Amino acid sequence: MNTLLRIDSSLRIEGSYSRTLGNFFVQQWKAKNPAGIILERDVNRQHIPHITQQTVTAFFSDTPDAESLTLSDELINELYQTDELLITCPMYNYGIPSSLKAYFDLVIRTKKTFAGNKVPKGLLENKRAYIISSMGGIAAEELNPLENHLTQLLNHMGIRDILYFPLDGTVDGVRTAQKITVQQSEILKQLDS
Ligand SMILES: Cc1cc2nc3c(=O)[nH]c(=O)nc-3n(C[C@H](O)[C@H](O)[C@H](O)COP(=O)(O)O)c2cc1C
Structure with missing residues (x-):
């Protein structure tokens, strides 16, 4: 039985292209995994606080202040429960939403999700991620900046x-409608393979 964790980050609840394609993905994923479990995190609707000095001190402490780690522990446990991860991510001011960055600041944690300093080794194994990105402009590189980060x-x-399932040039609604159709077929192809 597979578990999918969906993470949304657009500030638009209605009219968001990344959420819309994410909804399609989840619908298709459910059809392929009828007994699958879907976990949802919406880092826009559910406030994710920025890490503080207190949080990072707790990350590195052998006797941490448990309260500082509650949300980080919860989010990391969710990642360990997950086989597949869907991230829907718009571009804001040339990067990923700050809410999504705040999420990663809480889950990228020494001895929990990676080990070692000089050559860090990731500890989350055998997981697949799908990234649906959206941006108003046209992406110049093969992997756009959101996908890279x-x-x-x-x-x-x-x-x-x-x-990766990118939607770039969303400023043009007609082009985006066509792109959504293309990415829907890509999603079907990948979920069928
Ligand atoms: C605050 C803000 C900043 C944005 N910055 C950029 C940007 O730097 N580059 C870009 O191509 N589009 C930018 N956009 C446009 C969004 O990336 C675009 O509208 C995208 O479709 C949003 O995703 P969504 O449709 O899932 O909400 C910005 C939009 C907002 C609201």
């Missing part, structure tokens, strides 16, 4: 099996 963050925790 998310790939580094996931790789750091050991997640290297990553599939």
Whole structure:
């Protein structure tokens, strides 16, 4: 039985292209995994606090203040329960939403999701991630900046099996509608393989 963790981050609840394609993905995933479990995190709707000095001190302490680690522990446990991860991510000011960055700051944690300093080794094994990204402009590189950054963050925790479904140029609604159709077929192809 597979478990999928869906993480949404667009500030738009209605009219978000990344959420819309995410909904399609989940619908298809459910059809392929009728007994599968879906966990949901919405880092926009559910406030994720920034890490503080207190949090990081607790990360490195042998006798940590438990309260500082409650949310980090909860989010990391969720990742360990998960076989597959779907991240829907818009571009804001040339990067991923700060809420999603705050999420990663809490889950990328020494001895929990990676070990070692000089050559860090990711501890989350045998997990696949799907990234649905959206941006108003046209992506110039093969992997757009959101995909690049998310790939580094996931790789750091050991997640290297990553599939990408980008929606760029969303400022043009007609083009985006066509792109959504293309990415829907890509999703079907990947979930069928
Ligand atoms: C605060 C803000 C900043 C944005 N910054 C960028 C940007 O730097 N580059 C870009 O191409 N689009 C930018 N956009 C456009 C969004 O990436 C685009 O509307 C995207 O479709 C949003 O994702 P969503 O449709 O899932 O909500 C920005 C939008 C907002 C609201």
